[in-house]
Amino acid sequence: KAGVTQTPRYLIKTRGQQVTLSCSPISGHRSVSWYQQTPGQGLQFLFEYFSETQRNKGNFPGRFSGRQFSNSRSEMNVSTLELGDSALYLCASSLSITSARDEAFFGQGTRLTVV
Amino acid sequence: QQQVKQSPQSLIVQKGGISIINCAYENTAFDYFPWYQQFPGKGPALLIAIRPDVSEKKEGRFTISFNKSAKQFSLHIMDSQPGDSATYFCAASSGGNQFYFGTGTSLTVIP
Numbered sequence: 683k684a685g686v687t688q689t690p691r692y693l694i695k696t697r698g699q700q701v702t703l704s705c706s707p708i709s710g711h712r713s714v715s716w717y718q719q720t721p722g723q724g725l726q727f728l729f730e731y732f733s734e735t736q737r738n739k740g741n742f743p744g745r746f747s748g749r750q751f752s753n754s755r756s757e758m759n760v761s762t763l764e765l766g767d768s769a770l771y772l773c774a775s776s777l778s779i780t781s782a783r784d785e786a787f788f789g790q791g792t793r794l795t796v797v
Numbered sequence: 798q799q800q801v802k803q804s805p806q807s808l809i810v811q812k813g814g815i816s817i818i819n820c821a822y823e824n825t826a827f828d829y830f831p832w833y834q835q836f837p838g839k840g841p842a843l844l845i846a847i848r849p850d851v852s853e854k855k856e857g858r859f860t861i862s863f864n865k866s867a868k869q870f871s872l873h874i875m876d877s878q879p880g881d882s883a884t885y886f887c888a889a890s891s892g893g894n895q896f897y898f899g900t901g902t903s904l905t906v907i908p
Contacts, residue, residue, distance in 0.1 A: 686840070715894040725841070725886065725898035738895045772840050776894055786894050788833075788840030 684708065686775050686789035694795045700761040703792045707754050707775030713737075714756040715786070716748060719770040728771075731756055732778070763796045770794075800824055801889050803899025810906050816874040818902045820887035823868065827889040831896070832861065832872045835884045844885075845872070877906045 687706040715730040727740035731750035748758040774786040803820045810816045833841035847854045847861040854861045860873040888896040
C-alpha cells in the first residue's frame with residue numbers, strides 16, 4: 683500500500699514569494715497533520731485536518747495556512763516567505779483522530795529553501 | 798517553551814550494547830507517548846508507543862519505560878546494531894495527531 687506522498691520533494695523560493703506544498707495521505711486515512719522540522723527548533727506542529735476541517739493549529743503566524751480536500755489530500759501554503767521558513771515540511775496521516783491513537787505515518791517531506 | 802525535554806543530544810554505543818534515551822514532560826494532560834526513528838532524507842517512522850496506564854512496553858529489541866509520577870519516559874534499545882544508527886525523537890500528545898516532539902538524539906552504533 684502506498685505511503686504518504688508529499689510533493690514536491692525539493693523547492694527553492696525567493697523571499698517574499700508564496701509556496702504551496704501538497705500531501706496525499708495513505709488511502710483511507712482521513713486525518714492529516716503538518717510539521718516543520720529545522721535544526722534549531724526541531725519538529726514543530728503546524729496544523730491538523732480531519733474531514734476538511736482544521737482541528738488544531740500550532741503557534742505559527744497567519745502566513746502559514748492549510749486546507750484539506752474531500753479526498754483527504756491536503757495542501758499547506760506559506761505566503762510572504764522569509765529566510766527563516768527554510769525547513770523540511772512533513773505531513774503525517776492517520777485513520778482518524780479518535781482517542782484510539784491510530785498510528786501516524788509520515789511522508790518524506792518537502793525541503794523548502796528560501797533565498 | 799519545550800514541552801518535552803530529551804537527552805542526550807547524541808549517543809555513541811558499541812555494537813551489542815544498550816542505548817538509552819530519556820525524555821521528560823510537564824503537561825499531565827499528555828496521554829500518548831510515541832518514539833520515532835528518522836534516517837537522513839526520510840520522514841520519522843513510529844518505533845513504539847505507550848500510554849500512561851502501563852509502566853513498560855517491549856517490542857523486539859525496543860522497550861519504553863514510563864514513570865508517571867516522575868513524568869519521565871525512556872527508550873531502551875537492546876543489542877544495538879549499526880543499522881540502528883539514526884535520530885530518535887520522543888513525543889507526547891494529549892489529543893489527535895498534535896504531537897510535541899523532543900529535540901532528538903543522534904545515535905551512532907559503532908561496529
